[in-house]
Amino acid sequence: MNTKEILNAFPQPEGKILRNIDKEACERAVEQIISGGRKITREIIDLILEPGNGDDIRPRHAIHATAIRVGGTGKEIERNSFASALASTLNDDRPKAVKGFVIRQLQICGGAKQAEAIAHFLNDSEEHLYEYSAQALEVIGGATIEYFRTAYPSAKGAPRITILQGLGLLQDKKSRPFFLSAMQDTDLEIRLAGIWGLMRISSAKDAELMLSQSLKEKGWGRIKATAYCFELAEKLAKNDQSKEAKAIYIRIKKSHSEKQDAYLRETADRGLVQLK
Amino acid sequence: MKKIPYSQTRRSFLGKSATGATAASILPRHIFGAPHVPPSEKFGTALIGCGGRGPGTYSQLCKGLDVELVGACDVDTTKSKRFSLARSKGKAESYQDFRRLLERKDLDLVAIATPPHWHASISIAAAEAGMDVLCEKPMTRFVAEGRAVVNAFKRYGRVYQIGTFGRFNRSNDKASILKHKIMSSGLMKDCNAVRMKKGGLKIKQWSGTPGIGPQTIPETLDWDLYCGPSPWKPYESRRTGGTHRGYWDYEGGGMCDMGQHHFDPEQWTYAKDHTSPVEITPFAPPSHPEVTGMWAWVELKYADGFKFVMESGEWGPSYDRHPVRDVSLDDLSKDDQEKIKSMPDPEPLLSFGEAVKQRKQAGGHPEAAHRAACILHLANLAIRLGRKLKYDPDKEVFINDNEANRFLNPPMSAPWRI
Structure with a gap:
């Protein structure tokens, strides 16, 4: 099958939806894409356009179908081969929106070998590439932490909080200084991402700082920061650090004495009971 | 204030x-x-x-x-x-x-x-x-x-x-209460019951429209806040206002729109509020990256052998892996039947209003709602991935399928996080 025949296996909308789809034809086409290697993959990617610039429903469908079908046990070689072919297109002179689509497919089938190509976009604000890049790296996992660490110091705006959040999601203990610094930021959401990051790495020694910061916050900031303190207490309790967890619950009880904070005192009491 | x-x-x-x-x-x-x-x-x-x-x-x-x-x-x-x-x-x-x-x-x-x-x-x-x-x-x-x-x-x-x-209706229905007792008793071994939901999942109605292209964002809409924790995409009107159901970024087609209505009471009846299926087998063509589409059937098997089956009735072949049959008292020995008859009825379910006033758990409490939603998510993931999935209902992960696991907890867009 050539590229055109492969793509013709996938449906065009009828009555706005993809109602007539031939499963066997699509599966055969996916096999052809996998066996066709980098050449076929690149030819299909070449047909993907910026949104609004023409009809590329079939090429997008074909690439996605392959990304999801190469997953699972026993398909490691095919998966790496296809993901490498996808990643190779990220170096090309293509519209950023097309690269965004490719990165989203690598979130499904990419691995550590494709991480460097994906990480190149961690600080790229165009077409939300930073977001797609971070999310793909996050699902690939711990092997990608260094890319986040490297990208964070120079990050600004939306990429900055995304990368910081990625470090928290990956529970990177070495990023503790980043989280501590973020907690002092002028931007509320950065401060919250810092507190969340410290919670994610179960940083018992920073519990007091987190609690103090939660008390400085107002409104939404206080709601979320207090929640992260509760979550830290639960994580510490699970890690056999009951003494540290207890200190958090007691501090929250004492520091939230307003009537409208009754539910927080009750929450702390429940946490204390769980420790016993 | x-x-x-x-x-x-x-x-x-x-x-x-x-x-x-x-x-x-x-x-x-x-x-x-x-x-x-x-x-x-x-x-x-x-x-x-x-x-x-x-x-x-x-x-x-x-x-x-x-x-x-x-x-x-x-x-x-x-x-x-x-x-x-x-x-x-x-x-x-x-x-x-x-x-x-x-x-x-x-x-x-x-x-x-x-x-x-x-x-x-x-x-x-x-x-x-x-x-x-x-x-x-x-x-x-x-x-x-x-x-x-x-x-x-x-x-x-x-x-x-x-x-x-x-x-709430099922919990007041005698036949449903009996099935609930049978399944919650632990007396049913190697259950071969198959409960099928055929049609009614609005597959075509809530399929998305691919390839529309960016449109002008209405002045009164905060599109970034609409996208929120989901991946940012260019604005298309069909991504909002009900037709959002046809996009993977926001819902999960008719399966998710109608599925919880159907499987939440089924889950109560068959005493599965505390667990999830262990094996999910689909029949579906490869899905589109953005929009939900066609599928034929999905079988979801629990650890005790009990199965839920969804058949779309709107595309593809009918389900024929196992005969459809309900749970029956006759599935048990005479001694076990007597044990079921002597079991007390389950506690009445509290409405939201009653639960709020009494500070107790409502009938559609988070664990039950989560397990019912999992039926839909697991079915949809099997449909999307096109392969049999094995699931650990305690750890809530797929077994030996790292790529499938990526869909269970996809990263959210900052600053949103769970």
Whole structure:
């Protein structure tokens, strides 16, 4: 099958939806894409356009179908081969929106070998590439932490909080200084991402700082920061650090004495009971 | 804080109460704590997500309770203003950002009827702010969100009810109660029952439209806030306003739109509120990256052998792997049948209103709602991935399938996180 025949296996909308789809034809086409290697993959990617610039429903469908079908046990070689072919297109002179689509497919089938190509976009604000890049790296996992660490110091705006959040999601203990610094930021959401990051790495020694910061916050900031303190207490309790967890619950009880904070005192009491 | 007059019953309660000195506004639920709440107390309420199902969901929230609407929130301000006007003559404050609404001190109960990609994050935030929640179905967009909701409501001792109510009828139906007893007894070994849902899942109706291309964002809509925790995409009108159901980023097609209505009561009947399927087998063509589409059937097998089957009836072959048959008392030995007959009936399920007043768990509580949503998510993932999946219902991960696991807890867009 050539590229055109492969793509013709996938449906065009009828009555706005993809109602007539031939499963066997699509599966055969996916096999052809996998066996066709980098050449076929690149030819299909070449047909993907910026949104609004023409009809590329079939090429997008074909690439996605392959990304999801190469997953699972026993398909490691095919998966790496296809993901490498996808990643190779990220170096090309293509519209950023097309690269965004490719990165989203690598979130499904990419691995550590494709991480460097994906990480190149961690600080790229165009077409939300930073977001797609971070999310793909996050699902690939711990092997990608260094890319986040490297990208964070120079990050600004939306990429900055995304990368910081990625470090928290990956529970990177070495990023503790980043989280501590973020907690002092002028931007509320950065401060919250810092507190969340410290919670994610179960940083018992920073519990007091987190609690103090939660008390400085107002409104939404206080709601979320207090929640992260509760979550830290639960994580510490699970890690056999009951003494540290207890200190958090007691501090929250004492520091939230307003009537409208009754539910927080009750929450702390429940946490204390769980420790016993 | 918004000042709201007391009702007579409310005032008389406060006259006898140590908290009477604060009688200038509706007192939030969390001032009184649990569980001794007089039935006459007035609750401050809000609706988040005021289009589509919103007004209906808000009505469910209010059933059996004395309430006053204090806030209406929608990323499209025309909808929140319209709802406030209709339900409070415009007195309830209109919000575009739910974070500002949840900061209110006079808010006790929140109805959530946004598209599902927001359900978990807002539910959790409401619990963290001390509020009880009635949330439209489906409960979540992906599996890990459900566990996070369960944990949050347990942590904060708040009441949660999913916006589907079929299980309340089942819990009063003799035949369903008998099946519930049989399946919860532990006496049924190697169960070969197969329960099928054929049709009614609106597969074509809630399939998305691919390839529309970017459109101009309406002035009253905050599109970035609409996308929220889901991946950002260029605005297309069909991604909003009901047709959002056809996009993986926000819901999960007719499966998620209708599935929780059907499988939530089934899950109660067959005593599966505490667990999830262990093996999921689909028959479906490769899915499109953005929009939901066609599938033929999905079989979901539990650890005890019991199976749910969904057959779309709108595409592809019929399900023929196992004959459809129900659970029966005859499946058990005479001795075991006697044990079933002597079992007490299950505890009555509490409505949301009863649960709020009694500070107890509602019938559609977070764990049950999460497990019912998992049926839909696992089915949809098998459909999307096109392969048999083995699932660990305790750890809530797929076994030996790292790529499938990526869909159980996909990263959220910052600053949203669970």
